Amino acid sequence: MEENLNFLEVKNYSEAEVRELSPLALAYIGDACFEILVRSEILDLRKNPNKLHRESIKYVRAKGQRELFEKIEDLLTEDEYRIFKRGRNAKSHTVPKNADPIDYRIATGVEALFGYLYLLKRYDRIRDLFKEMIG
Secondary structure, three states: OHHHHOOOOOOOOOHHHHHHOOHHHHHHHHHHHHHHHHHHHHOOOOOOHHHHHHHHHHHHOHHHHHHHHHHHHHHOOHHHHHHHHHHHHOOOOOOOOOOOHHHHHHHHHHHHHHHHHHHOOOHHHHHHHHHHHHO
16 A cells, blocks of 8 residues: 555655644545545446446545544544644635534644654554545
């Protein structure tokens, strides 16, 4: 899975630089990171792209991310949980029509956490958390 996260060389950010990013910026990059992990996990050459897309939605929609987060919440370090909370509490001013606002906020927190870990190149930690989520 680490290969999936390292296909592009990420700019070297210091921890201080990453902490200065807005939680919504972290969620922005974390959304992409999480999406590639899910797509890599469900990839099955026997399925057409439409079926793959429908299957991935189970994981990447707000409710799915909330359910997955419940599996890792107790595994997070204090620092990781703080980043999650920054994302969860960020004011995004938008909520998709079909998402519960609480689920959406939790999903934003999950994405912020994954963005934070990705920008710091903590690929092993991303892999471990993701395995717990889907395992």
